[in-house]
Ligand SMILES: Nc1ncnc2c1ncn2[C@@H]1O[C@H](COP(=O)(O)OP(=O)(O)O)[C@@H](O)[C@H]1O
């Protein structure tokens with residue numbers, strides 16, 4: 001392991017390892033199909049990899065047992081997810097839930113996010129255990145709104161970030177196995193269903209630029225290779241759909257553009273984003 005300025009650095013792209021997942025992976029999800037939409041957004045829909053809808057009897061329901069639509073905004077670090085949520089929060093009467101990053105930066109005076117960036121092999125499991133809990137709390141939080149828009153999901157926490165730690169050699173197999181067992185139990189027993197994924201598709205270069213502009217203290221250590229690895233895992237999961245189950249139809253928004261153009265795309269896709277039950281545009 002390389003050491004830089006006293007900090008452990010990352011080895012991001014170690015060989016691919018996929019044991020331990022209770023989910024069928026490549027063979028099942030390869031039936032995903034895609035089409036180009038006139039608005040410039042691409043849609044990917046994979047019926048066979050969706051979670052059952054409604055959830056099977058016996059599964060713990062969201063608090064209150066109410067039925068609501070859940071839209072998850074997925075994308076690389078600094079791709080513009082929070083900005084997207086802020087835009088829809090201003091213009092729409094829906095519940096908007098940002099990622100609980102403040103919790104990840106401060107749990108009883110400790111900063112697991114910062115620790116993870118300083119030494120991923122030591123603190124990766126700590127951070128991801130806490131993220132899995134806080135994302136579960138997000139999914140199951142009671143709400144009086146019929147629609148919820150969330151930043152990321154418990155699914156991407158597992159399929160992107162835990163996976164990256166494991167594949168890059170920064171998470172021991174035993175830690176990965178424990179988190180996977182927890183995740184599989186949650187999937188099988190708690191309703192964490194999603195109705196639409198909006199994937200903000202950016203180049204890693206764009207994210208690197210935005211990350212530097214945002215200048216979050218803990219993220220100053222992030223190298224370009226890390227954003228490339230996270231980008232690659234998103235592409236496999238949501239575009240090629242050949243790594244892990246995709247829990248909902250995917251609407252792809254090309255998000256490298258400046259804010260004015262992005263907002264135009266949000267407007268053009270407003271109905272698709274806010275009517276996830278309308279599958280007319282799906283294959
Ligand atoms: N389309 C855009 N063009 C230029 N800068 C953007 C755009 N979208 C977001 N930003 C800026 O990039 C940074 C990261 O955006 P943010 O929404 O916080 O990303 P995320 O929530 O995905 O990490 C912020 O400083 C934000 O103001």
Ligand SMILES: Nc1ccn([C@H]2C[C@H](O)[C@@H](COP(=O)(O)O)O2)c(=O)n1
Pocket residue numbers: 075076077078079081099101113127131156157158161162219
């Ligand atoms: N499961 C996760 C989710 C997020 N992170 C990190 C990545 C960023 O540094 C930070 C917040 O993400 P953003 O909203 O800015 O994309 O949390 C992680 O390590 N694991």
